Amino acid sequence: MIAFVAKLRLPASDCLLWGILGLFILIPLASFLAYGFFYTVDNSVVYRPTLANFLEILTNDSYRTTFFKTLRMALEVSVINLFLGYATAYFIWLRPPTMRNFLVIALAVPLLMSYIIKIYAMRGVLGTNGLLNSVLLALGIVDDPVSTFLFNLTAVRITLSVVLLPFMVLPIYISLERIPNSVLQAAEDLGAHQIQTFTRVILPLSLPGGMVGAMFTFVLASGDFLAPELVGGIEGFTYGRLIFSQFGLAFNWPLGAALSILLMIVALAVIYMARRLGNPKWQR
Amino acid sequence: MIRYCGYFLNAAVLLFAAGYAAAQEVRLFSFEGYAESEWVEPFEAETGCSVSVAYTGSVDEMFAKMAGSDGADYDLISIDTSIIQRYLDNELIIPFDMSMIPNTANLLPSFSSVAEVMSGGATYGVPIAWGSLGLIYDTEAFPEGIDSWEALWDPANKGHILALDDANNNITNAAIVLGIDNPFNLTDADFNAVQQKLIEQKQYLISYYAGFEEGVNIWDTSEASLMFSMGEFQAVELANRGYDVVYSIPKEGGIGWLDTWALSKGVQDSDCAHKWVNYYLNGITGPTMTAINGYGNTTNESPDLDYADKLVWLQPAEDFDRRVEVWNAVKAAQ
Numbered sequence: 001m002i003a004f005v006a007k008l009r010l011p012a013s014d015c016l017l018w019g020i021l022g023l024f025i026l027i028p029l030a031s032f033l034a035y036g037f038f039y040t041v042d043n044s045v046v047y048r049p050t051l052a053n054f055l056e057i058l059t060n061d062s063y064r065t066t067f068f069k070t071l072r073m074a075l076e077v078s079v080i081n082l083f084l085g086y087a088t089a090y091f092i093w094l095r096p097p098t099m100r101n102f103l104v105i106a107l108a109v110p111l112l113m114s115y116i117i118k119i120y121a122m123r124g125v126l127g128t129n130g131l132l133n134s135v136l137l138a139l140g141i142v143d144d145p146v147s148t149f150l151f152n153l154t155a156v157r158i159t160l161s162v163v164l165l166p167f168m169v170l171p172i173y174i175s176l177e178r179i180p181n182s183v184l185q186a187a188e189d190l191g192a193h194q195i196q197t198f199t200r201v202i203l204p205l206s207l208p209g210g211m212v213g214a215m216f217t218f219v220l221a222s223g224d225f226l227a228p229e230l231v232g233g234i235e236g237f238t239y240g241r242l243i244f245s246q247f248g249l250a251f252n253w254p255l256g257a258a259l260s261i262l263l264m265i266v267a268l269a270v271i272y273m274a275r276r277l278g279n280p281k282w283q284r
Numbered sequence: 285m286i287r288y289c290g291y292f293l294n295a296a297v298l299l300f301a302a303g304y305a306a307a308q309e310v311r312l313f314s315f316e317g318y319a320e321s322e323w324v325e326p327f328e329a330e331t332g333c334s335v336s337v338a339y340t341g342s343v344d345e346m347f348a349k350m351a352g353s354d355g356a357d358y359d360l361i362s363i364d365t366s367i368i369q370r371y372l373d374n375e376l377i378i379p380f381d382m383s384m385i386p387n388t389a390n391l392l393p394s395f396s397s398v399a400e401v402m403s404g405g406a407t408y409g410v411p412i413a414w415g416s417l418g419l420i421y422d423t424e425a426f427p428e429g430i431d432s433w434e435a436l437w438d439p440a441n442k443g444h445i446l447a448l449d450d451a452n453n454n455i456t457n458a459a460i461v462l463g464i465d466n467p468f469n470l471t472d473a474d475f476n477a478v479q480q481k482l483i484e485q486k487q488y489l490i491s492y493y494a495g496f497e498e499g500v501n502i503w504d505t506s507e508a509s510l511m512f513s514m515g516e517f518q519a520v521e522l523a524n525r526g527y528d529v530v531y532s533i534p535k536e537g538g539i540g541w542l543d544t545w546a547l548s549k550g551v552q553d554s555d556c557a558h559k560w561v562n563y564y565l566n567g568i569t570g571p572t573m574t575a576i577n578g579y580g581n582t583t584n585e586s587p588d589l590d591y592a593d594k595l596v597w598l599q600p601a602e603d604f605d606r607r608v609e610v611w612n613a614v615k616a617a618q
Binding site: 233250 | 342344345347348349351352370373374443451486489490491492494502505506507604605608609612613615616617618
């Protein structure tokens with residue numbers, strides 16, 4: 001074995017790259033695709049190809065409703081984040097350069113934190129004795145703590161919006177940064193007032209970044225299974241939970257893989273769309 | 285300098301092998317409460333074996349993880365007697381060498397010859413703890429007490445109820461509440477009734493939870509005052525956090541379980557694993573565990589647990605996959 005591999009004379013750097021790519025991405029992905037076409041009998045996988053998993057998914061009502069419920073939720077999160085993210089990115093872009101860099105770094109810091117800790121933090125914020133309720137009580141807006149912020153689909157939407165916001169802000173900010181000053185000056189020279197400059201120049205030039213951000217948000221939100229579990233309560237059974245339950249609870253890897261393949265197809269379609277919208281012909 | 289792919293791969297293989305150098309260690313995969321520092325530290329000092337623990341959120345999760353790695357990740361698992369057969373059928377556990385566990389002599393008579401832990405004359409499970417899946421309620425919210433599981437279906441309690449996220453236990457408990465004769469051998473009609481009953485409950489729940497700690501945490505961040513519990517330990521934890529709660533088995537009965545240590549097929553340090561099981565039955569660990577976590581132990585009497593006669597002891601279910609499917613349908617129901 002060792003003698004055999006020693007004969008492979010690829011430069012070490014190429015070897016490392018292909019090794020990493022193959023070992024951590026290509027092989028797992030291929031095995032995943034293959035598993036979707038197997039099935040289980042008595043808790044063990046039978047390695048014979050079948051389309052049974054896909055038929056089951058298409059004919060099972062609870063899988064279908066969960067699928068569309070999740071896509072809708074992910075779309076809502078993307079739309080919310082497009083507005084929030086654009087406003088945030090625009091605000092940062094208008095600051096002086098040193099302030100700008102500071103804000104961008106501050107925005108990126110949460111990306112270094114553990115995902116699960118962020119969700120638990122959100123639980124602390126949204127709970128009946130959490131930050132949000134304390135503020136509402138202190139301001140006299142409500143008389144009793146409101147329990148509707150946590151353990152429902154709204155809580156999942158809020159949590160995912162907060163946690164995924166950096167993925168929206170950063171691409172928009174980058175597109176704003178790439179707008180040449182000369183373009184803005186030209187708009188001014190030609191007599192455009194501020195609102196016209198924004199709607200006719202800045203927005204069209206930066207919206208492709210928003211499309212990329214929306215793609216990130218949508219893909220991450222539709223596959224997420226932790227936030228729905230931890231803050232979603234009984235409404236938190238999303239497609240990600242369904243996949244998780246096949247791997248983590250039911251030990252039905254083939255069905256889980258088939259469910260994942262469907263989600264992957266949707267994700268790839270969204271990425272393809274974002275590529276077209278995020279890099280329009282007229283801008284190239 | 286590494287110049288060629290082959291050398292690079294060889295180095296990787298060597299590094300991988302070096303990582304497998306064995307240390308004296310027992311790797312536990314268990315429910316919370318079976319590896320507290322009160323007995324882990326003296327065990328480590330006495331035997332020189334170190335203890336590492338991974339906790340599971342549910343019976344289902346434990347099986348899926350064991351099946352997924354063929355048992356390679358753990359030495360000992362804490363499984364209840366009803367599920368031993370499922371692990372045997374899938375060849376995930378191996379028998380103990382009983383000569384290395386002389387402390388089984390300390391087992392109380394009712395735990396010294398449990399039929400479910402035996403197979404073909406070999407012992408696959410050593411009983412360590414028993415308990416129930418009872419109802420926990422807050423005495424402030426319910427000063428008159430609760431004597432029926434139907435409180436978990438009472439519209440008046442909407443928004444105050446927690447239930448655990450576990451297919452088998454939820455279905456069994458719902459069958460007990462419905463008064464089904466054998467909650468472990470459900471007919472098609474029974475399955476439908478149970479599914480309807482569980483779907484009906486959803487509108488009143490705050491959330492499902494997986495794991496002791498998680499259930500207690502949700503109780504802490506919500507307006508919970510009632511809970512389908514994973515066991516006595518949760519009532520102890522809630523009391524530690526200042527809640528005035530009662531742990532009870534309602535009149536319909538409740539699930540009783542007897543947990544055992546079982547030896548994983550992928551055991552690495554069999555010696556340390558046997559020492560750990562033996563240590564558990566030394567007559568000190570058991571009562572300590574009972575005092576800290578509220579579970580009954582198997583070596584000494586547990587006078588506080590006075591509801592054993594109300595319990596329906598867990599048995600193997602008729603069709604595990606079907607139960608998981610029904611449970612998923614319940615969770616997906618709108």
